[in-house]
Amino acid sequence: MTRTHALVAEELTLAYGERTVIEGLDLAVPAGRITAIVGANASGKSTLLRSMSRLLAPRAGRVLLDGRAVHRMPAKELARTLGLLPQSPIAPEGITVSDLVGRGRHPHQGVFSRWSREDDAAVAAALEATQTTELAERAVDELSGGQRQRVWIAMALAQQTDLLLLDEPTTFLDVSHQIEVLDLLTDLNRVRGTTIVMVLHDLNLAARYADHLVALESGRIHAAGEPSTVLTEDCVRAVFGLESRVIADPISGRPLMLPIGRHHVTAPVTAEV
Amino acid sequence: MTALAAPPDVAVDVVAGQRTRRASRRRLVIVVLAVLVVVAFAATLMVGRTFYPPGEVWRVVLGEKVPGASFTVGRLRLPRGVLAVVAGLSFGLAGVTFQTMLRNPLASPDVIGISSGASAAAVVGIVVFSLDGTAVSSLAVAAALGVALLIYVLAFKDGVAGTRLILIGIGVGAMLNSVIQYVLSRAGQWDYQEALRWLTGSLNGTSWTTVTPALIALAVLGPVLLGQTKNLSALQLGDDTAAALGVRVERTRVIAIITAVGLVAFATAACGPIAFVSFLAGPIAARIVGPNGSLLVPAALVGALLVLVADLVGQFALDTRFPVGVVTGVLGAPYLIYLIIRTNRAGGSL
Numbered sequence: 001m002t003r004t005h006a007l008v009a010e011e012l013t014l015a016y017g018e019r020t021v022i023e024g025l026d027l028a029v030p031a032g033r034i035t036a037i038v039g040a041n042a043s044g045k046s047t048l049l050r051s052m053s054r055l056l057a058p059r060a061g062r063v064l065l066d067g068r069a070v071h072r073m074p075a076k077e078l079a080r081t082l083g084l085l086p087q088s089p090i091a092p093e094g095i096t097v098s099d100l101v102g103r104g105r106h107p108h109q110g111v112f113s114r115w116s117r118e119d120d121a122a123v124a125a126a127l128e129a130t131q132t133t134e135l136a137e138r139a140v141d142e143l144s145g146g147q148r149q150r151v152w153i154a155m156a157l158a159q160q161t162d163l164l165l166l167d168e169p170t171t172f173l174d175v176s177h178q179i180e181v182l183d184l185l186t187d188l189n190r191v192r193g194t195t196i197v198m199v200l201h202d203l204n205l206a207a208r209y210a211d212h213l214v215a216l217e218s219g220r221i222h223a224a225g226e227p228s229t230v231l232t233e234d235c236v237r238a239v240f241g242l243e244s245r246v247i248a249d250p251i252s253g254r255p256l257m258l259p260i261g262r263h264h265v266t267a268p269v270t271a272e273v
Numbered sequence: 274m275t276a277l278a279a280p281p282d283v284a285v286d287v288v289a290g291q292r293t294r295r296a297s298r299r300r301l302v303i304v305v306l307a308v309l310v311v312v313a314f315a316a317t318l319m320v321g322r323t324f325y326p327p328g329e330v331w332r333v334v335l336g337e338k339v340p341g342a343s344f345t346v347g348r349l350r351l352p353r354g355v356l357a358v359v360a361g362l363s364f365g366l367a368g369v370t371f372q373t374m375l376r377n378p379l380a381s382p383d384v385i386g387i388s389s390g391a392s393a394a395a396v397v398g399i400v401v402f403s404l405d406g407t408a409v410s411s412l413a414v415a416a417a418l419g420v421a422l423l424i425y426v427l428a429f430k431d432g433v434a435g436t437r438l439i440l441i442g443i444g445v446g447a448m449l450n451s452v453i454q455y456v457l458s459r460a461g462q463w464d465y466q467e468a469l470r471w472l473t474g475s476l477n478g479t480s481w482t483t484v485t486p487a488l489i490a491l492a493v494l495g496p497v498l499l500g501q502t503k504n505l506s507a508l509q510l511g512d513d514t515a516a517a518l519g520v521r522v523e524r525t526r527v528i529a530i531i532t533a534v535g536l537v538a539f540a541t542a543a544c545g546p547i548a549f550v551s552f553l554a555g556p557i558a559a560r561i562v563g564p565n566g567s568l569l570v571p572a573a574l575v576g577a578l579l580v581l582v583a584d585l586v587g588q589f590a591l592d593t594r595f596p597v598g599v600v601t602g603v604l605g606a607p608y609l610i611y612l613i614i615r616t617n618r619a620g621g622s623l
Binding site for chain 2: 050053054055075076077078079080083084085086088089090091092093094095096098099100102103104106107109111115117120121123124125127128133136137139159
């Protein structure tokens with residue numbers, strides 16, 4: 001039910017005014033997989049995500065979706081294929097959950113077209129998937145942080161795109177809600193084949209949940225590939241300037257990073273390499 | 274969070290039901306407001322020094338010759354009432370558009386200096402260049418558009434942020450108001466009277482020649498603005514979210530600004546900047562409609578109702594006759610203060 005799409009950045013250079021954030025970056029998003037982008041603060045993660053969803057025009061290079069430059073595609077057509085959940089979306093005062101989730105149907109509707117059964121079904125499915133059906137009549141501003149994030153994801157789901165980009169979808173959530181959101185995105189990927197690209201802060205969750213891990217360092221890709229090859233002690237040092245141990249996660253077998261700070265280091269630190 | 278299969282019919286029905294309830298609440302408000310506007314409009318035609326019953330008024334509206342009524346109703350009250358409705362609709366639409374777009378109730382065109390631009394140009398035209406009629410109106414329209422462009426350019430830095438635009442607008446408005454004061458202080462007696470109309474807003478002495486341009490502007494620009502309803506609703510979720518939903522953010526904003534400023538400019542050119550109508554209509558509509566969809570149409574109707582009722586109050590409720598702008602000003606000023614206090618505490622939105 002999902003078509004696979006090729007989302008590719010070529011020689012991409014992005015800047016805000018005089019400040020260049022990303023320079024000459026090449027990235028191919030694997031279709032039908034989950035990609036996580038990690039990197040230090042201000043390394044250009046969100047900027048990259050914004051540009052891939054046409055919110056920021058490239059200074060040089062281009063972003064191609066199935067061979068077409070996203071910045072030249074009709075806005076609504078792109079929005080039916082590629083969705084983005086930005087970091088801090090705004091809920092209008094008093095808006096109800098089902099109304100907000102319904103806003104995700106925008107790219108499927110014409111200027112004067114009426115709501116179809118299909119629109120309602122998409123909203124119902126999105127509410128169900130995010131377990132927010134019981135909250136449907138509540139005002140969004142009355143909800144807890146975790147509930148609110150699920151509602152925003154529901155809005156993105158109602159958009160029914162084959163590609164979904166999310167900018168730090170787990171920020172401000174406690175650990176159980178973080179896992180809930182990532183499990184949901186994994187379901188979406190496994191069941192519908194939705195290609196997912198997300199910026200994540202937590203390296204270990206990124207390594208656990210991503211099929212493809214991209215480590216950004218000052219606007220360039222330091223490493224990209226399977227988490228087991230990308231998340232190494234060298235990579236953490238280069239990208240975050242932090243000493244660490246990387247061990248196999250006993251739960252998932254994926255790499256697990258243990259930071260080494262100046263305090264509380266009791267086990268002998270054996271430098272790898 | 275697991276189920277991703279197609280939802281059962283019952284669940285879809287529930288969602289459809291919730292949506293229908295929201296829509297019908299909004300529709301009900303629109304119908305009630307429209308009826309009230311019609312009633313207030315009818316009252317404007319009937320009430321005055323001489324009372325004319327609905328039947329006679331109706332015959333005048335249909336174009337029949339009725340002794341006395343034809344002049345009083347047809348030539349005096351009808352243009353006045355029509356202008357009240359047209360200006361109210363224009364101010365209401367423009368105000369709520371700015372407030373929605375910038376996600377801030379302080380962002381209405383009369384607060385951010387656009388109406389002041391029209392007023393200042395009109396006063397300068399009357400007092401300094403001794404212009405009148407159409408020349409003054411054209412000048413006011415051009416100035417409002419010019420001021421809007423100026424504010425937009427000054428506030429533009431990687432896109433337009435709401436607060437910056439509002440602060441710059443208030444600053445520009447203050448400068449324009451001092452221009453108005455200065456010019457007025459040098460005006461002769463007759464010019465002063467004429468110019469004063471441009472400060473508070475008044476429907477006195479309205480004729481068809483003043484109504485027509487505002488009516489045409491509303492007929493042309495109103496539908497264009499209403500065509501942006503869905504895009505404006507999406508913009509409420511933030512620029513990035515709107516863009517991700519396929520809204521061309523900058524394009525929507527430019528269309529909305531040009532049409533809204535045009536509406537304000539032509540209405541202001543016809544009856545002066547009727548104080549606070551743009552500013553009040555949106556929040557009042559928001560209170561009545563609740564979070565049940567776009568406020569454009571309800572706010573336009575509230576605007577019309579405000580002007581009609583304020584004009585009736587100004588003319589007949591008190592011993593002295595006050596221009597409509599004085600009455601709306603008395604209503605609006607306390608709300609502005611309340612809003613500033615509340616915004617200071619919380620950073621509210623519409």
